[in-house]
Amino acid sequence: MxxxxxxxxxxxxxxxxxxxxxxxxxxxxxxxxxxxIVDSYTDRAISGASLLRPGIQELIQDATRGRFTxxxxxxxxRLSRDQEDIAGLFKRMTFAGVRIITxxxxxxxxxxxxxxxxxxxxxxxxxxxxxxRGLRGRVEDGKSSGGNSYGxxxxxxxxxxxxxxxxxxTINEEEARTVRRIFTDYTRGKSSRTIAMExxxxxxxxxxxxxxxxxxxxxxxxxxxxxxxxxxxxGRLVWNRLRYLKDPDTGKRVSRLNPESEWVxxxxxxxxxxxxxxxxxxxxxxxxTTFSQPERxxxxxNDRRRPRHLFAGxxxxxxxxxxxxxxxxxxxxxSTARNKxxxxxxxxxxxxxxxASVLSGLRTHLMEPDLFKEFCNEFTREVNRLRMxxxxxxxxMRAELPRIDRELAKLLTAxxxxxxxxxxxxxxxxxxxxxxxxxxxxxxxxxSPPLLHPNMADIYQRRIASLYESLQAEETKxxxxxxxxxxxxxxxxxxxxxELAIILRGDLAAILQFAxxxxxxxxxxxxxxxxxxxxxxSLVAGTRxxxxxxxxxxxx
Amino acid sequence: xxxxxxxxxxxxxxxLDAPDANVTPLRSGADPRLVSLVRLLARQAARDFVNAEVExxxxxxxxx
Numbered sequence: 321m322x323x324x325x326x327x328x329x330x331x332x333x334x335x336x337x338x339x340x341x342x343x344x345x346x347x348x349x350x351x352x353x354x355x356x357i358v359d360s361y362t363d364r365a366i367s368g369a370s371l372l373r374p375g376i377q378e379l380i381q382d383a384t385r386g387r388f389t390x391x392x393x394x395x396x397x398r399l400s401r402d403q404e405d406i407a408g409l410f411k412r413m414t415f416a417g418v419r420i421i422t423x424x425x426x427x428x429x430x431x432x433x434x435x436x437x438x439x440x441x442x443x444x445x446x447x448x449x450x451x452x453r454g455l456r457g458r459v460e461d462g463k464s465s466g467g468n469s470y471g472x473x474x475x476x477x478x479x480x481x482x483x484x485x486x487x488x489x490t491i492n493e494e495e496a497r498t499v500r501r502i503f504t505d506y507t508r509g510k511s512s513r514t515i516a517m518e519x520x521x522x523x524x525x526x527x528x529x530x531x532x533x534x535x536x537x538x539x540x541x542x543x544x545x546x547x548x549x550x551x552x553x554x555g556r557l558v559w560n561r562l563r564y565l566k567d568p569d570t571g572k573r574v575s576r577l578n579p580e581s582e583w584v585x586x587x588x589x590x591x592x593x594x595x596x597x598x599x600x601x602x603x604x605x606x607x608x609t610t611f612s613q614p615e616r617x618x619x620x621x622n623d624r625r626r627p628r629h630l631f632a633g634x635x636x637x638x639x640x641x642x643x644x645x646x647x648x649x650x651x652x653x654x655s656t657a658r659n660k661x662x663x664x665x666x667x668x669x670x671x672x673x674x675x676a677s678v679l680s681g682l683r684t685h686l687m688e689p690d691l692f693k694e695f696c697n698e699f700t701r702e703v704n705r706l707r708m709x710x711x712x713x714x715x716x717m718r719a720e721l722p723r724i725d726r727e728l729a730k731l732l733t734a735x736x737x738x739x740x741x742x743x744x745x746x747x748x749x750x751x752x753x754x755x756x757x758x759x760x761x762x763x764x765x766x767x768s769p770p771l772l773h774p775n776m777a778d779i780y781q782r783r784i785a786s787l788y789e790s791l792q793a794e795e796t797k798x799x800x801x802x803x804x805x806x807x808x809x810x811x812x813x814x815x816x817x818x819e820l821a822i823i824l825r826g827d828l829a830a831i832l833q834f835a836x837x838x839x840x841x842x843x844x845x846x847x848x849x850x851x852x853x854x855x856x857x858s859l860v861a862g863t864r865x866x867x868x869x870x871x872x873x874x875x876x
Numbered sequence: 877x878x879x880x881x882x883x884x885x886x887x888x889x890x891x892l893d894a895p896d897a898n899v900t901p902l903r904s905g906a907d908p909r910l911v912s913l914v915r916l917l918a919r920q921a922a923r924d925f926v927n928a929e930v931e932x933x934x935x936x937x938x939x940x
Contacts, residue, residue, distance in 0.1 A: 653882065669885045677890050691914045698915040702922035710930065779925070783917045796920055803913045820885035823893050830894035831907060 322388040323350050325360035326379055328398050339364060342394040349423055350392060358388045376400075380409070383418045395424040396436050401444050403437040459559040462588050463487025469552050470527040471495045471593050489591060496593045498524055502537055502547050503594050507601040512538040512548075517661030531660050541606055543577060548606070554599045555592035559584040630675045630791070630801050631811055638814025638823065639665040646671065654813075667815040676788045677822055678811065681832040686784045695780050717758050724755045807831070 327342035339362050350357050359382065363375035376399070379391065391413060393399050399420070400406040410433050413420055420428040425436065455465040464487045468474050472495070475488035498519070505515045516532035526532040539546010544561050551558050561583050562575040635644040635652065640663035642656035652671050656663040728751050735744045783790055791800040809826035824832075 647882075651884065666882045667885050668882055669888065673885075673888065677888055681890060681892070686910070686914060691910060694911050694914050695918045695921075698918035699922050699925075702919045703926055706922060706926040710926070779921050783921050787917075790917055790920060793920060796916055800913065800916055803909055803916065806909050807907075815885075819887040819889055821889045821891050823891045825893050827907070827909075829892040831910070833892045833894045 321353070321355045321390055322358045323355040323390040323392050324358055324379060324382065324388040325350070326362070326376065326391055326393040326399060327360070328363040328373070328375065342398065345394060345423055346392045355390065355392075376409075380412060383413055383416045386416070389418055391418055391420045393420075393422050395422050396420075396428060396432060397440050397443075398422075401440040403441045406437045406440070407433050455559070456584060458487050459557060459584050459586055461487070462557065462586050464489050464557075465559050469550055470547065471499045471550075471553065472591065491591060491593060499547060499553060499593050500598070503553075503598050503602050506537075506548060507598065507605060509605075513659055516659065520660050520662045531656075531662050533659050541610075543575070548602055552588070552591055553594040554596060555587060555589040557586040557588045557591075559586075628801070629671055630804060631678070631808060634805065634808055635674075635811045635813060637663060637665050638812045638821070639663050644669075644813055652813075665815055667813075667820055669813065669820055672788075674811075674813075674822060678808070678824060678828070679787050679791070681824075682828065683784050683787050685832060686787070687781075692777070692780055695783075696776050699776065699779070714762070717762055720758055721755065721762075724751050724758070727751055728755075804828075 325343055325346045327339045327346070329338045329342075343360055343362075346360075347357065361375040361379040361382075363373040382388070383391065391399075396406065399409060399422075410420060410428065410430075422428060425432050459465050464474075468489065471492060472489040473492045475485075475490050477485045477488065479485055502515055502519075505518075506512070510518075512534040515537055516534050519526065519532040524532070526536055535546065537547050539549050541549050543549075544551060544558060547553075560578055563578050564573050564575050566572070567574050629646065633643075636642070637644055637654040637656065640654065640656045642654060642660075642663060644652045645655045647653035647658060647668065650670055650672070651668045652674060653668040654663050654665045657665050728748060731744050731748050731751070735741065791797065791804070793800075807826055807828035808824065812821075812823040812825070814821040814823060
């Protein structure tokens with residue numbers, strides 16, 4: 321029997337050695353049973369609350385490939401503490417014909433999944449409650465609940481027994497001066513962006529030694545984050561303003577604002593950095609400069625968002641490594657240069673030009689015969705489906721006519737027997753109108769439209785030639801973007817000698833590279849297609865530091 | 877504080893940067909993501925095609 325071992329430890333209370341201990345016990349058990357260990361999978365310092373762990377993911381993949389028939393772990397909670405996850409894991413393993421065996425529970429069955437899964441989930445909830453109780457007590461004693469704000473130092477001290485005393489903070493005078501400078505500058509009318517740029521210019525290190533950005537300064541007033549909103553600067557420790565949840569789809573921690581009644585506020589006058597007048601002046605200016613927003617009410621947050629563009633989040637500045645983001649409706653620019661002033665790259669690019677440039681290489685490649693065949697098959701399938709749907713509409717309309725007649729006859733009888741005249745007449749009018757509409761549509765629609773004979777090669781060529789426009793179609797935009805984005809890992813924009821190099825990385829680059837090698841092309845066959853953006857296109861090949869590189873010069 | 881002027885790139889160069897390992901073995905047509913993209917384009921083309929058929933039939937009826 322082939323067996324795979326799994327071990328995990330999560331909190332800092334457990335040691336790295338605990339993984340070795342778990343594996344040692346499992347190995348002993350496997351040897352006793354005469355099983356062959358094919359591999360061991362581990363996750364170090366990762367919580368069991370989600371399955372987004374590299375070790376367990378690799379284990380699932382290998383199980384589906386049939387590398388082993390048994391998964392052996394110390395206990396079920398090592399595999400997962402989440403009920404949904406443990407049930408899902410059990411289901412997948414059962415499907416792959418793999419048994420889960422643990423030293424504590426033995427052969428894991430449906431019964432274990434139900435009962436132990438519930439117990440493990442309750443344990444997690446209980447643990448979270450205990451931690452929160454502890455933190456609340458600490459805050460009520462005027463101590464920090466964790467982390468440290470800019471402007472303060474953590475006090476390292478020990479009690480008589482040598483135990484560490486945690487939660488005390490003291491003012492860091494140098495950082496406190498910067499905090500006061502930010503507050504003063506803001507009241508003098510400077511924007512958070514200007515303040516950030518000036519601090520970076522003067523070489524003042526920001527929180528965690530990083531550069532200053534506008535959002536570090538203005539933060540979010542409602543959530544109390546950002547330098548201008550930290551109430552600790554006026555000697556108030558606020559805890560439980562936010563609660564944190566784990567997004568079940570992404571595993572990411574997201575915050576939600578708690579009602580004010582649940583906040584825990586403790587006065588800590590010894591930690592005050594900013595005078596009350598200065599704080600009040602900042603708050604007054606924040607109110608003045610806040611845009612009057614329409615009532616949020618039923619308006620979904622997503623409605624207010626600018627739609628994501630094709631390569632959003634994948635574009636980097638070649639000078640500073642920061643992101644390139646939308647700086648206006650049509651332009652992309654280096655965020656660091658604009659927000660922090662620490663990058664000199666002020667060369668922007670039109671979003672549509674960037675997208676079209678990347679897609680220009682792809683278009684040629686899509687002319688491969690295999691892909692054309694796929695296109696023909698899918699096209700035929702979809703046309704057939706749509707035609708059947710169209711035919712079904714006709715059938716339904718034909719069936720509707722006698723039904724309308726029957727309804728009308730019933731209404732007439734009701735009218736004769738003294739039913740409510742107005743209501744019956746209204747219904748009859750409605751039915752007559754529908755009958756006329758259906759009759760007209762049936763009369764104007766042929767049994768099935770005469771079959772046009774598509775020139776598939778022509779259709780495909782036209783679709784590929786207008787790839788950029790095709791991907792902009794509203795109904796398929798998101799789907800198309802998702803597919804394309806999986807092919808691109810990063811796009812770096814590097815200014816050089818007055819032009820901007822678009823360095824494409826990821827599988828799309830590899831595919832295009834391969835195609836270029838195969839075709840040994842010297843002239844890009846797509847020239848002329850991107851008339852809107854491109855006036856001249858050529859393909860040249862070269863190498864750089866061990867990586868193959870092709871460059872496509874495009875004048876826009 | 878004087879800010880630098882922004883300019884819009886009027887000339888761009890597309891550079892393909894892929895590790896050696898990825899270059900040779902990729903058989904382009906077989907990449908499932910490209911296949912899925914092509915299928916999406918096919919469905920889009922099919923919808924336009926059927927709409928054109930229906931519209932053509934409607935126009936013919938109007939003329940009759």
